Amino acid sequence: MDLKTLTFVVVGLSFALYIGVAIWARAGSTSDFYVAGGGVHPVVNGMATAADWMSAASFISMAGLIAFLGYGGSVYLMGWTGGYVLLAVLLAPYLRKFGKFTVPQFIGDRYYSNGARLVAVICLIFISFTYVAGQMRGVGIVFSRFLEVDIVTGLLVGMGLVFFYAVLGGMKGVTYTQVAQYCVLIFAYMVPAIFISLNLTGNVFPQLGLGSSVATGEPFLAKLDMVVHDLGFQEYTSGNKSMIDVIAITMALMAGTAGLPHVIVRFFTVPKVKDARSSAGWALVFISILYTTAPAVGAMARYNLHATMTPGVLTGETFAEGNGLNYESRPDWMKRWEATKLIKFEDKNGDGRIQYYNDKSKDAEFNAKVEAAGWKGNELTVDRDIMVLANPEIAKLPDWVIALVAAGGIAAALSTAAGLLLVISSAISHDLMKGILTPDLSEKSELLAGRLAAAVAVGVAGYLGYNPPGFVAQVVAFAFGLACASLFPTILLGIFSKTMNKEGAIAGMLSGLIFTFGYILYFKGIFITPMAENIPANWLFGISPEGIGTVGAILNMLVAFTVAKFTAPCPEHIQHLVEDIRTPRGAGAATH
């Protein structure tokens, strides 16, 4: 069977699995639709949370980012896992005790204000749509590369599938399909990682392989440091960002993770407060399997890439004549990926060989050697997204592994897209319609409204995936920055401060939101041209737009406390509500 047919079969089988699970777990009530009936086992919920959280970005892009950033990629690893500690100890158990369906509903009830609820709905919709556009794009890329179908066809198939199980099954259907998707994606991620680790270091665990030695006896990381250094790049194990910025970005990713609505609502589905605590731990167990493997995948992919393009670099003969890979005899995987334009070669010095190095190096000694060797600039551009997708081909793994990676990428994108569509639809049907506009909606009409909202959201997401606003990459900073600066501090204060009042919360949320939104807009210029160059010299306190959510969160809390001090105190019955949230006893099933 050729690779394409095999990929169709593997992806088709995974789709059949998801559809089967969705039919088995369809929703019958609003409680099923919003919180899966509230009876999900903590380990099952942990697994579903892991699939919900690990998106196309985690599966496809993260290892590639780490491959090119080296130590600098640590912000994603620590940020996207450390957030679960915050979630487990600061938010999840208390929100579970509160026992309602949605995040805006908590904010509206705790701050006794439909205005606060509306602001929360706006934050939620913005954060979630940003995210979902990226997922749909991921589905499109995988379809067009591996199945060689038109990107529109790929998108339509993906949308149809998500529509089917999110709209039919609600939270219940999504939960159990996410469990199936987790199994597919983690298997697809681990198999090539284990093969590659065995090949390079002889260690079956990639986590240990990264700390082992290569065949010649040198530690792998030391060898990789030498390889990238000899090609003029920054050493792999050291960073080049300022410490304050690294701290701010890590913090923004952590608090942003804890404040993402589609992750928070997963903890509304477990039966008890106790389960919400342990479920966060289980989620992190399942996430860690991928997140501790990703650094190994990144480092080894980078090593293999240099070893392929510049074989002599492994023996210290970087500049020897005839060292670069002869373009005519390039491997098949490179030809296949050239068609997608994600890898490009331009023969600048006309020698027919590939020179892949850092032509922006400031090392005079290195530049002199480059000059002497007759290199006329870097000739290869590699998109970081192909590092995971092309990895099995680069490492010459069997065809079924390549097909599996395609199915895994699609599973990661679909599971996250479904979770996001669900929080968007519940924010519209439950918070906006039932909560604010038409409070006398019957349960049956609310369920219908929820399904209609999910259907519309799928359509919008598909459109955004086909027609990506050229700024998908930039808006990711938005999603985390906004979650970190708006929702996270407001929920936190709602639990840990009994005296925080409505005025303080709304003023805080708005100032965090507007400040962060404005700062990112100022440097990244989404919709408008940037107003200042995005360089460290221009940044506030030396913090980049990726990390500014941290400052936004601090501002949110400062404004909230100041405003609360000068306005009417929080009513007695709300203070009792907060006391009640803080103790686990009496947590019933989630209700309206």
Place this chain on the structure above:
Amino acid sequence: MTSPDKKSGEAYWKATLSLLTVILILWFVVSFGFGIILQPALDSIHLGGYPLGFWFAQQGSIYVFLILIFWYAARMNKIDREHDVHED
């Protein structure tokens, strides 16, 4: 007026907050401390083929996060029972 119920509620909350503080200090130390601020210094020590600061940033902090959450969950269950606020 302070009812005995309220008093026990305050003691429970105090116990919760002190556990929280310990967890968050450890969370901060392994990631921001060992993984970022002290990374350059720790890198001169090696753990197998890993420079130690790099290991904390890309592996170690994640393992510690895991231990922290399960430890928190177990400790909280105990605190719940001690203050008689646990679920059935």
